[in-house]
Amino acid sequence: xxxxxxxxxxxxxxxxxxxxxxxxxxxxxxxxxxxxxxxxxxxxxxxxxxxxxxxxxxxxxxxxxxxxxxxxxxxxxxxxxxxxxxxxxxxxxxxxxxxxxxxxxxxxxxxxxxxxxxxxxxxxxxxxxxxxxxxxxxxxxxxxxxxxxxxxxxxxxxxxxxxxxxxxxxxxxxxxxxxxxxxxxxxxxxxxxxxxxxxxxxxxxxxxxx
Numbered sequence: 001x002x003x004x005x006x007x008x009x010x011x012x013x014x015x016x017x018x019x020x021x022x023x024x025x026x027x028x029x030x031x032x033x034x035x036x037x038x039x040x041x042x043x044x045x046x047x048x049x050x051x052x053x054x055x056x057x058x059x060x061x062x063x064x065x066x067x068x069x070x071x072x073x074x075x076x077x078x079x080x081x082x083x084x085x086x087x088x089x090x091x092x093x094x095x096x097x098x099x100x101x102x103x104x105x106x107x108x109x110x111x112x113x114x115x116x117x118x119x120x121x122x123x124x125x126x127x128x129x130x131x132x133x134x135x136x137x138x139x140x141x142x143x144x145x146x147x148x149x150x151x152x153x154x155x156x157x158x159x160x161x162x163x164x165x166x167x168x169x170x171x172x173x174x175x176x177x178x179x180x181x182x183x184x185x186x187x188x189x190x191x192x193x194x195x196x197x198x199x200x201x202x203x204x205x206x207x208x209x210x
Contacts, residue, residue: 091150094176094197097204101195102146102180105139118198118205120166143184152179158196161209170207174199 097116104113110132117123123131158177162170175198185191194210 090174090176093204094178095148095150097197097206098148098178098180098195101206105135106142106144108136110135116206118166118169118207120169121207122163122166123208141185142182145183147181149179149181150176152177155179155194161194161196166207170196170198
């Protein structure tokens with residue numbers, strides 16, 4: 001009798017079970033998420049871009065300052081000149097006093113003419129009588145005609161006619177040289193007179209210098 005081998009039924013394959021990551025997997029995933037959040041927050045809150053620096057060798061541009069108000073500026077070596085109105089007024093005053101002096105001599109009013117002369121001038125060093133006699137003779141030849149020129153250009157400048165000791169009394173910044181021409185004596189060395197008109201605190205004074 002043939003022995004029959006009983007065949008064991010093949011066991012069905014066991015289903016393969018997955019290993020669960022368990023708590024360790026969750027912790028790792030959480031750590032990654034936290035790291036990402038920290039990185040993003042640091043990036044968002046970090047310092048902004050640094051300002052650009054000038055290149056090596058380049059000088060930073062200077063900040064423009066507001067320009068000063070234009071004004072009138074001066075040269076340091078120049079002094080303000082007298083205004084035309086002031087010059088004209090001074091010339092007119094000088095001409096007027098010399099005219100008064102000359103007119104008094106023409107009219108033989110020697111005392112009035114004498115009073116217009118500077119007390120420290122060269123003429124006042126003479127005796128009044130001698131001076132008036134000489135002027136009387138001279139003005140007879142003048143025949144009452146004369147012209148006045150303030151600051152003449154045909155003679156030496158004022159400074160050339162100064163003499164001691166009275167020259168120290170002259171206000172060189174404001175004094176004027178005045179010429180009186182006598183047409184009746186034209187061509188004669190005595191055909192003109194020169195006066196320095198000097199301003200003082202009490203008025204104008206005449207210095208007869210020629």
